[in-house]
Amino acid sequence: MEHPENDSEYKGLQVNEGVVPLPSVNPYATFRRKKRLLTVEEYVAGIRGGDISILGQAVTLVESSLPSDQAVAQKVIEACLPYSGNSVRVGITGVPGAGKSTFIEALGMQLCKQGNHLAVLAIDPSSERSKGSILGDKTRMNELSTAANAFIRPSPSAGSLGGVARKTRETIVLCEAAGFDTILVETVGVGQSETAAHSMVDFFLLLQVTGTGDELQGIKRGIMEMADGIAINKCDGTNVDKAQAARVSFKNALALFPPTESGWKPYAETCSSVEYTGIDRVWKMVTDYIDFTRKNGYFDYQRSQQAKYWMYETIHQSLLDSFYHNAEIEQLIPQYEQKILNNEISSFIAAHELLTLYGAKPDK
């Protein structure tokens, strides 16, 4: 089997064009197939040698839903595992309008100039190209996408949150094995992607903007308490006073939160992605956190917890999928929901009847 990325007409995954617009239709129908599929060893050697083109092809395998691709992908991942882990993983979230793309561009350029190797990934199961999915628009990270040591990859465009998150997490492994030392994982701040991202990064950054509160409309409650730090973006022009006042407000609010499990005290910084100011302060917050948690042992502890979390999460998702994709169950669920809403049946009896049908033993 051949892959579209091996096709000479496919320019997306070249190192200087990191942002690849994902094909919105079946790529196998869209691109001519020319080259042979690489072997597991070739993928691993290419990744380990820092070949961005091969890395990109391997990520495409990870994202593929073809069982034959998955079989190869899993072997590649397993071979890369021993070389993974040597990076700082940072989750970045914020509603549309918070300026995530320009912030990541500004931060990314700074990191690249400092010699870092930067991979920018995303989790956004809802993304559709027509809706302007995050990272989907190449022009939004114009400069960074042409940087030599940056690898930008849009969110896998199809599948459940669990599936998309799994692919992003596996892509982290491949990027680390390829020598990327800094991984940014972007989410949109409006759904459950944040929990998934939070479970695969070391530091979780919430990007905010100042204003009357309207800008916060889109963000999901609970995310603020997940954050290890807040960056108040767009601190520029006539907005400086407001942004600085917001920093104080957030500082006070964060002080009311209970301590984090890591012992770290989250705080807020201001920055401007267009004027390139404060970006260094935001990144210092991240590196301070990494130093702090490496010293007190939380860094490794969290990584271990996360690795186990993804095993359990995959098991749970799979068990639930089997249940809800059962034809009989699928048909009966709406009826049971209605009975519950009519007070004709208790939620627990409904569950047990469905479970009995499914053949599982009801919970005691």
Added chain:
Amino acid sequence: MEHPENDSEYKGLQVNEGVVPLPSVNPYATFRRKKRLLTVEEYVAGIRGGDISILGQAVTLVESSLPSDQAVAQKVIEACLPYSGNSVRVGITGVPGAGKSTFIEALGMQLCKQGNHLAVLAIDPSSERSKGSILGDKTRMNELSTAANAFIRPSPSAGSLGGVARKTRETIVLCEAAGFDTILVETVGVGQSETAAHSMVDFFLLLQVTGTGDELQGIKRGIMEMADGIAINKCDGTNVDKAQAARVSFKNALALFPPTESGWKPYAETCSSVEYTGIDRVWKMVTDYIDFTRKNGYFDYQRSQQAKYWMYETIHQSLLDSFYHNAEIEQLIPQYEQKILNNEISSFIAAHELLTLYGAKPDK
């Protein structure tokens, strides 16, 4: 089969002694059996007639893990369902030291004096009598436990969180069918019980105390953003200024949170449970919320969502229990965890190998 509550020596569930210390060992071994088990019809008639003793016996059935008891309990619940729902359900959380017991006593006495019929329940899967479980100590709600129209029931003392929460939720149905118009559900603010409680109440109240932040040590992050309101307790004596300053701080912090799904804007009130001040303001917050959400439709919407939630939650818990109680899986889990921590296997391969062993189809 007979039940301990039917035994004349068992005084716990009399109306004027609402707080029943749960037996720490198998009650069936501890109490002599004398009276016959009531029929489903007798339970339902007793509950509907407001017979607190029969209500208490029915709750004991709900809490029992004996299949024969559960069969009767589920029939009783189903018969009570059409008469349930006519209450205001309030979740109350706060760390030990926040003064939950005295607050509930003060609030409860006020509600009883106003003619309300009050049931106080709890979710605390970790509770053990020796550790001073919530509501377990009768002396902590001395006055309320002797009030004529109050029914106080400690947390079921054994079982998983899911099991304990289910029992509490089913007890709400029975209490409502018995005519209780106000249900308080207490949790300890340190674990996952808050999510469970939040999923069965209309209003979720966070009880805080003032101080340097030490008092917050125990509370779990994320709970503050779950709250529909905050009550700052112990606003008395030399603590008044600090409590009022805290109210302003929390007010400002809450204003930074994104809006709630209900459209309600959570705020903070001060109160003193020992001086009986501000309790009315806290309760007004609850009733204002109820009025607000009844008018905009959120009240009924949330109730429907909750009823469905518990069906799905029960299904999920049962599917997971079946998996993890599988002897082979139970034995292999620690080995797989270790392999993951050693980077010998990816979290996803580990999950799929275990799922294959279990016979389930792996998630794609």
